[in-house]
Amino acid sequence: RIFCTPVRDADHGINLPAIIVHLIGSTTRETDLVREAFNLAIVLLTGGNQTMQEAFLEEFSHGYGGEACLERMQELLFEGKLEVKESQKHYKREREMALRGVNKRRNPVLQAKSVPTVHLIRAFKSTICVRQVLCLLHMLCEGGNRRFQDYLSVQAGAQNSVDLVQASLMYMQKWQECLHPEIMSIGCDVFGAITEFVVGPNSAN
Numbered sequence: 593r594i595f596c597t598p599v600r601d602a603d604h605g606i607n608l609p610a611i612i613v614h615l616i617g618s619t620t621r622e623t624d625l626v627r628e629a630f631n632l633a634i635v636l637l638t639g640g641n642q643t644m645q646e647a648f649l650e651e652f653s654h655g656y657g658g659e660a661c662l663e664r665m666q667e668l669l670f671e672g673k674l675e676v677k678e679s680q681k682h683y684k685r686e687r688e689m690a691l692r693g694v695n696k697r698r699n700p701v702l703q704a705k706s707v708p709t710v711h712l713i714r715a716f717k718s719t720i721c722v723r724q725v726l727c728l729l730h731m732l733c734e735g736g737n738r739r740f741q742d743y744l745s746v747q748a749g750a751q752n753s754v755d756l757v758q759a760s761l762m763y764m765q766k767w768q769e770c771l772h773p774e775i776m777s778i779g780c781d782v783f784g785a786i787t788e789f790v791v792g793p794n795s796a797n
Contacts, residue, residue: 609633609648609650611629613651615629617660618660627724637728645735662754671722675722676763722778726784727784729789733791738794
C-alpha cells in the first residue's frame with residue numbers, strides 16, 4: 593500500500609519523501625539507515641515515476657530539510673572524489689606488492705605474460721553512498737524531467753543553492769583520471785546520471 597499511495601498514506605499521514613529527505617539531510621555519518629533511505633527513494637522512483645518525482649521536488653523545494661539533503665548529497669560527491677584518488681594510490685601499492693610476490697616465485701619471462709589479480713584490502717566507506725547518490729539523481733530526472741534537471745543545477749530562491757550537475761561532472765572527471773579495475777563499475781552510475789541531466793536535450797546542462 594505504501595508504494596501505491598505515492599505521497600501520503602490517507603489514514604496515517606505518512607509522507608515517505610519527507611522522511612527520506614529529512615534522514616539524508618540530517619545525518620552527517622554514513623549509516624545503514626541512511627543507505628536504506630537512499631535505497632527506498634530509488635525504489636519509489638524506479639521507472640520514472642512522475643508522481644514520486646513531483647513529491648520529491650516538493651519536499652526539496654518547500655519541505656523541512658530539503659536544502660540540507662541537497663547539500664549532503666553534494667558533500668558525498670566531493671568526499672567521493674577524494675576517496676577515488678586515495679583508492680588509486682592504494683591500488684597501485686597493492687599491485688606493486690602483488691607483482692613483487694610474483695617475481696619471487698616465477699621466471700621474469702613468464703611473469704611478464706600474466707598480471708596478478710589485485711583486491712583492495714581497505715574498504716572505502718563512501719563508495720556505496722556515492723553510487724546511491726548518483727543513482728538517485730538519475731531517478732529524479734529519469735524520463736526527461738526538465739523541472740528536476742534544472743532544479744538540481746540551480747535552486748532558485750534557496751539560501752544556499754548547490755549544483756549537483758556540476759558536482760557529478762567533477763566526480764566523473766576525477767573517476768576518469770584515477771580509473772582502475774576496482775572502481776570501473778562506478779562508471780555505469782556516473783554516466784547514467786549525467787545522461788538523465790541532459791536528455792531532452794537540456795542545453796543548459
